[in-house]
Amino acid sequence: MLRNPASVYLIKQPVKNNQVNCNNCSLDNICLPRGLSQTEINDISEVIKARKVLQRGEFIYHEGDNFKGLLAIKSGSAKLVANDQHGNEHILNILLPGELLGFDGLAEEKHSCAAIALETTSFCVLPAESMNELFQNVPSLTREIFRHTGEKMTEDKNQLILSKRPAEERLAYFLISLSERLKRRGFSASEFKLSLTRQEIGNHLGLALETVSRLLKKFQDEQLILVQNRFITITDQSALKKLLQVEE
Known part of the structure; x- marks a missing residue:
């Protein structure tokens, strides 16, 4: 028999609507605040926004939606998908707590993929309108964004080879x-x-x-x-x- 198996990608913690504080988040060592000073974490906490809890099958964003910011999975999990010309869904990536998504919307300011909850999922949003100011006030945040981007590139490389x-x-x-x-x-x-x-x-x-x-x-x-x-x-x-x- 299994003993207290972890639900894949599920961090069991209470979620309070519109109350997000990086200081109290259990993901501080793997999410954006990793390696940042307390002052920098406080600056990020002031602009981070919460979104409602989604259930399996609900969309975090659709393909073609306007880019509204980068998102960090707080609890649960999500899949990043794209549809081919025949309407077939292709799962490009799986997102776990502390991982970021939304990068597919940066180039054209519209999402080229869709993100869908795989289970009960909550997430935080770094709003697009706050990003430039944060990058100026929190230079280390740029490094953390690059880190996440680099990890994503490594995953994509491994997936291609695989x-x-x-x-x-x-x-x-x-x-x-x-x-x-x-x-x-x-x-x-x-x-x-x-x-x-x-x-x-x-x-x-x-x-x-x-x-x-x-x-x-x-x-x-x-x-x-x-x-x-x-x-x-x-x-x-x-x-x-x-x-x-x-x-x-």
Whole structure:
């Protein structure tokens, strides 16, 4: 039996509408305030805005919406999606607590993708109209934005390389990545609940639903993981990493 598995991407904390304070946020070491002085954090807190709590399937923003600022996931999770010319949805990225989204709206001041809640989700907004002033008053904020952008570029590179790899390696990388990202957020690295359906995992990894289900069963048969509905326990992370030739 699983013991207190962490719901993937879910930080359980009360959310009060329109009350956001970076000083009291549990994400201060992975979100924008990381590495900033107390004065700088206070400056950011004065302009950060909260948005209502969304449920699974609700849009944070739609493709084509005007850019209104950068967003930080406070609790829950979201998927960044784009539709092709046939209307098929493609999951480009998964956002976890402390991670930023909205960069797709910077170039044209309109979002080129859509962001959709994967579960009960809340987020903070750094309003577009406040960004220039904040960059002047809080120079370190620019560095933090670049850090997040750099991390996103690394993720995109890894995802592109991964798309050329065998299906088994894609799913192993997905599970390892979740494990490591959860660990950085103070959750268990070995026990968690997926907020993605198997169909969505396949969409994200470019695999058929049947392939995802078959590989999860294969990993379980090989005692690498234990699967109970959406609950995953990684029982042999070293062996799972060996599928990617990743050193401990």
